[in-house]
Amino acid sequence: MSRPPLLDRRRFLTRSLGIGTLVAAPALLGACTRTDVGGGSPEGDADLLAELRRQGHVRIGFAGEAPYGFQDGGELAGEAPTLHWEIFTALGVGELRATLTEFGALVPGLLAGRFDVVSAGMAITPERCAKVIFSEPEFVSPAALMVRAGNPKGLSDLRSCGEKGARVGVLTAAVEASYAKAAGVPDGSVRTLAKQQDGLDALLAGRIDAFALTAISLRWLARTNQGAAVRVLEPFVPTVDGVARYSPGGAVFRPGATALRDAFDTELAKITGDPDRYVGLIGKYGFTEREVPPRTLRTADLCAA
Structure with a gap:
């Protein structure tokens, strides 16, 4: 079996995907498209759900990070598109039209009306909450380290x-850089990497001693590099200014799209409230009952942290 392409938040095709570029399984999306004209504009967000129902599709932005939302053998795959297809179908919108873009361009593209929702497993942070609105958490994923086999630095x-002077690899613009700083890793010991595969390669080449990312992502990276002399350590919960960071992710909407976000949350709660259904939908991407967000973990609290 050939290895599925391991895309990430920083490396991607440099154009939007044209209709038919991704021939996805029906259970994921109807078609991928360039940005549509009309529908879901920032000015019309109060009635966005009604508009999506009338047109029969929703435009999503994703950034190609496995296992959250990525292209796999010509299909749109991953946690977020799978959950979002299930949710939007329940809302009467049966087709996802996807635009692949840079991770850093997702929020600007959303605010500019290029798509209606970000479907990328984006971490819910106070900084992002100041610009956009999030669904309730779709998952939680503590951080972890990938190290060389044998864990030579212990x-x-x-x-x-930080205590052992290890060089730590993080992805560009990812939250792990701030976690490393808060944990006492000097700036000079943090190496910024463009994509997930770069982290594993740098580790094997001895350029870094550990690669920090969510446990879900690292497990997927190890799975798609079977036989590589690496090990994913036990997950841990980083703290920043004394606050635990569980790395929950969710769907992202423009600030005016509260009606759509609220309807989305209603359907999402039906899935996260049923662990068997949750794992049945996205278990193949490495999500287990451990990743089901607890009901006490609320976006409002995460935004205010």
């Missing part, structure tokens, strides 16, 4: 990296 978490 690392366990980011704090141990």
Whole structure:
């Protein structure tokens, strides 16, 4: 079996996907398209759900990070598109039209009306909450470290990296850089990497001692590099200014799209409230009952943290 393409938040096709570029399984989307004209504009967000129902499709932005939302053998795959197809179908919108873009361009593209929702497993952070609105959490994913086989530096978490002078790889613009700083890893010991595969390659080449990312992402990376002399350590919960960071992710909407977001949350709660259904939908991407967000974990609290 050939290895599925391991895309990431920073490396992607440099154009939107034209209709038919991705021939996805019906259970994921109807078609991928360039940005449509009309529908879902920032000015019309109060009636966006009604508009989506009338037109029969929703435009999503994704950034190609496995296992959250990515292209796999010509199909749109991953946690977010799978959940979002299930939810939007329940809302009467049976087709996802996807635009592949840079991770850093997702929020600007959303605010500019290029798509209606970001479907990328984006982490819910106070900084992002100041610009957009999030659904309730779709998953939680503590951080973890990938190290070389044998764990030669005896690392366990980011704090141990700081204490032992380890060089830590993080993805550009990812939250792990701030976690490393808060844990005492000096700026000079943090290496910024463009994509997930770069982290594993840098690790094997000895350029870094640990690669920090969500446990879900690292498990997927190890799975798609079977036989590589690496090990994913036990997950841990980083803290920043004394606040635990569980790395929950969710769907992202423009600030005016509260009606759509609220309807989305109603359907999402039916899935996260049923662990068997949750795992049945996205278990193949490495999501287990451990990733089901607890009901006490609310977006409003995460935005205010």
